[in-house]
Amino acid sequence: MIFKVSMSLSSALFLGVSSVCLGVCSLSLLFFNKIFLIEWEFCFLNGCPLVMTVIFDWISMLFCSFVFFISSMIMFYSGEYMRDDKNFDRFMYLVLLFVSSMAIMIVSPNLISILLGWDGLGLVSYCLVIYYHNEKSANSGMLTVLSNRIGDVAVLISIGLMAKFGGWNFMVYSGEIGSESMFLISTLIVTAAMTKSAQIPFSAWLPAAMAAPTPVSALVHSSTLVTAGVYLLIRFSPALMGSSVSSFLLIISCLTMFMAGLGANFEYDLKKIIALSTLSQLGVMMSILSLGMPDLAFFHLLTHALFKALLFMCAGMIIHNMKECQDIRHMGGLATTMPLTSSLMMLSNMALCGMPFMSGFYSxxxxxxxxxxxxxxxxxxxxxxxxxxxxxCYTFRLVYYIISGEPVLSSFISISDSSSVMTNPSVMLSVGAVSMGALLSWLLFSDNYMICLSFSLKILALAVSILGGLIGYTLNLMSVNYNLSSITFFSLTSFVGSMWFLPHLSGFFTSSNTLSMGSSVKKSFDGGWLEYFGGQGGHSAFVTGSGYIEMSQDKTFKVLVKTLFVWVIIMLILLY
Structure with missing residues (x-):
C-alpha cells in the first residue's frame, strides 16, 4: 500500500514539475519567437540520411506541458482509484510509457521518428484496453488495434513515398507535398489521422476503448491517443492548404460530429456517452483544420483536453462510488450525496456546451x-x-439522469466526496477548465479575428444551444413517453443509437470468418507458393546443389569416375 501511494505521488510530482518547466519554456519561445531543431544522423541509406529530429517550438512545448499536467493529475487520482488492483505497478508503468510515446510524437517533425511514438501509442493503448482480462476487453482491444493499424500502414507508405525527396522532415518539404504530384502523401496522412482520431468510418473503436480503466480513459480521450491524429494534421497543415483532400475531410468530420452527438442521446453507458462527446469534439477540430485554421484547432485541442479530463475524472468518481455501475438509469440525485463531484461535473459540462466565459466558449x-x-x-x-x-442536448440529459433526477440508489450504497485523493486533482483541473480559455486566447492570438456576421448568424449558436438544452432536459423529464416512442420507432432508434451500425461493420471486417480467410491466404501464398518458389525453395535448391558439388569433389567419387572412364575405354576398344 505504501509503495502504491509513493509511486503514484512520485509520478505525479515528476510530471507536474515537468509540466511547469515546459510551460515556462513554451512562453519564452513564444515571446522571443524562437524554434530549436536538433538533428542526429545515425545512418545513411541510398542517398537518404536517417535522422532523429527533435523540434522545440512553442506548439510542441505547450502541448507537452498540457499532456504532462493532465497525466500528473491522473497519476495522483489513480492512487485511490486503482488502490485495490493487484497489478498496480504494471498499470503505472504502462501509463508512463503511454505518456512517453505521446511526448516522442509531439516533439518529432520527422515521419520516421513520429512512427516510434505513433506505434508506441497503438501498442500501449492495446495493453491498457485489455487491462481487465475478460472477453469484452479482449474484443475491444482487438477492434482498437486493428482499426489503428490502418493508419500505421498509411504512415509507413508515406515514409516510402517521401524517400524521393531525400529526407523525411515534412516541415522542410511541406511546400512540395502540397503540390498535385504529391496528392497521394496528403491523402495517406489524412487517412492516418482519421483512424487515430476515429473519424467515420473508423469511429467504432473509440467507444469500445472504454473497456480500459477510467483513469486511462481520462488520459486517452482528452489529450493523448485520440488527439494524435489532430496534432499530426496541425503539423501537416501547410500541405493541406488548397488541397481537394481538405474538402473530403470537411464532410467526413461534420458527419462524425453529427453522428456522435446523435448517438450520445440514445446511449445509457456513462463512459460511452463521454466517449461519443469526445468523438464529436474531434470532428469539430478536424472540420476547422480542413477549413485552413490550424491555430483554432490547436486552441480547441488544449481547452478540450482540460474539461474532458475533468469530466472523465468526475465520471470515474461516480462509478467508483456506485460499485462500478456505469448505467445512468441507476444514478440520480447525486447533487445531495456528492455535491463537490456534481459541481465539478456540472462545470465541465458547461465548458463542453460552450457556456459564455468558460474555457470551451472561447475556442x-x-x-x-x-x-x-x-x-x-x-x-x-x-x-x-x-x-x-x-x-x-445530451449534456442536459446527463444532468437530468445523474445530478438533478430522482434518487434511485439502493439503501445499502453509501456514496460521498470523502476521498480527497480523487477530488483534489479534479479541483485543480477545474481551475484550468474555467480560466485557461481566456488565458490561451490572450497568449495565442495577439491579433484578434475579425468576425463579421449578421445578427441571425451571430445569435444562432447560442439559440441552438438553448433549444438543445431544453429539448434534452424536457424529453427525459417525460421519460416514460420518450421511451415508448423509442420502442415504437425501434428500427430508427437502433440505427441512430448504434452509431449508424459502424460497430457491426467494423466487427464484420474483424470477425472470425475474415480472420480465417486471411489465415488461409497466408498459408496458400505467403507460407505456400511464395515460399516454394521464393526463400525456402531457393534455400533447398542451394543446399541440394552444394551437396552435389561437395560429393563431386570427394576422393572416392573421383576414383569411381576414373574407374568408370577406364572401363568405358576398354569396352570401346573391344567393340572396335
Missing part, C-alpha cells in the same frame, strides 16, 4: 463563427448547427 464559439464566415456548403453548415444543439 468553440470562435470555431463556429469562423466556420459560418467560411465558404462552406449548406450540408456542412446544417451539420455544424445540429451538432452544436445535440451537444447541449
Amino acid at each position: 468553440k464559439d470562435l470555431i463556429l463563427e469562423v466556420a459560418f464566415m467560411s465558404n462552406i456548403n449548406v450540408i456542412s453548415f446544417l451539420l455544424y448547427v445540429m451538432a452544436t444543439g445535440l451537444t447541449v
Whole structure:
C-alpha cells in the first residue's frame, strides 16, 4: 500500500514539475519567437540520411506541458482509484510509457521518428484496453488495434513515398507535398489521422476503448491517443492548404460530429456517452483544420483536453462510488450525496456546451463563427448547427439522469466526496477548465479575428444551444413517453443509437470468418507458393546443389569416375 501511494505521488510530482518547466519554456519561445531543431544522423541509406529530429517550438512545448499536467493529475487520482488492483505497478508503468510515446510524437517533425511514438501509442493503448482480462476487453482491444493499424500502414507508405525527396522532415518539404504530384502523401496522412482520431468510418473503436480503466480513459480521450491524429494534421497543415483532400475531410468530420452527438442521446453507458462527446469534439477540430485554421484547432485541442479530463475524472468518481455501475438509469440525485463531484461535473459540462466565459466558449464559439464566415456548403453548415444543439442536448440529459433526477440508489450504497485523493486533482483541473480559455486566447492570438456576421448568424449558436438544452432536459423529464416512442420507432432508434451500425461493420471486417480467410491466404501464398518458389525453395535448391558439388569433389567419387572412364575405354576398344 505504501509503495502504491509513493509511486503514484512520485509520478505525479515528476510530471507536474515537468509540466511547469515546459510551460515556462513554451512562453519564452513564444515571446522571443524562437524554434530549436536538433538533428542526429545515425545512418545513411541510398542517398537518404536517417535522422532523429527533435523540434522545440512553442506548439510542441505547450502541448507537452498540457499532456504532462493532465497525466500528473491522473497519476495522483489513480492512487485511490486503482488502490485495490493487484497489478498496480504494471498499470503505472504502462501509463508512463503511454505518456512517453505521446511526448516522442509531439516533439518529432520527422515521419520516421513520429512512427516510434505513433506505434508506441497503438501498442500501449492495446495493453491498457485489455487491462481487465475478460472477453469484452479482449474484443475491444482487438477492434482498437486493428482499426489503428490502418493508419500505421498509411504512415509507413508515406515514409516510402517521401524517400524521393531525400529526407523525411515534412516541415522542410511541406511546400512540395502540397503540390498535385504529391496528392497521394496528403491523402495517406489524412487517412492516418482519421483512424487515430476515429473519424467515420473508423469511429467504432473509440467507444469500445472504454473497456480500459477510467483513469486511462481520462488520459486517452482528452489529450493523448485520440488527439494524435489532430496534432499530426496541425503539423501537416501547410500541405493541406488548397488541397481537394481538405474538402473530403470537411464532410467526413461534420458527419462524425453529427453522428456522435446523435448517438450520445440514445446511449445509457456513462463512459460511452463521454466517449461519443469526445468523438464529436474531434470532428469539430478536424472540420476547422480542413477549413485552413490550424491555430483554432490547436486552441480547441488544449481547452478540450482540460474539461474532458475533468469530466472523465468526475465520471470515474461516480462509478467508483456506485460499485462500478456505469448505467445512468441507476444514478440520480447525486447533487445531495456528492455535491463537490456534481459541481465539478456540472462545470465541465458547461465548458463542453460552450457556456459564455468558460474555457470551451472561447475556442468553440470562435470555431463556429469562423466556420459560418467560411465558404462552406449548406450540408456542412446544417451539420455544424445540429451538432452544436445535440451537444447541449445530451449534456442536459446527463444532468437530468445523474445530478438533478430522482434518487434511485439502493439503501445499502453509501456514496460521498470523502476521498480527497480523487477530488483534489479534479479541483485543480477545474481551475484550468474555467480560466485557461481566456488565458490561451490572450497568449495565442495577439491579433484578434475579425468576425463579421449578421445578427441571425451571430445569435444562432447560442439559440441552438438553448433549444438543445431544453429539448434534452424536457424529453427525459417525460421519460416514460420518450421511451415508448423509442420502442415504437425501434428500427430508427437502433440505427441512430448504434452509431449508424459502424460497430457491426467494423466487427464484420474483424470477425472470425475474415480472420480465417486471411489465415488461409497466408498459408496458400505467403507460407505456400511464395515460399516454394521464393526463400525456402531457393534455400533447398542451394543446399541440394552444394551437396552435389561437395560429393563431386570427394576422393572416392573421383576414383569411381576414373574407374568408370577406364572401363568405358576398354569396352570401346573391344567393340572396335
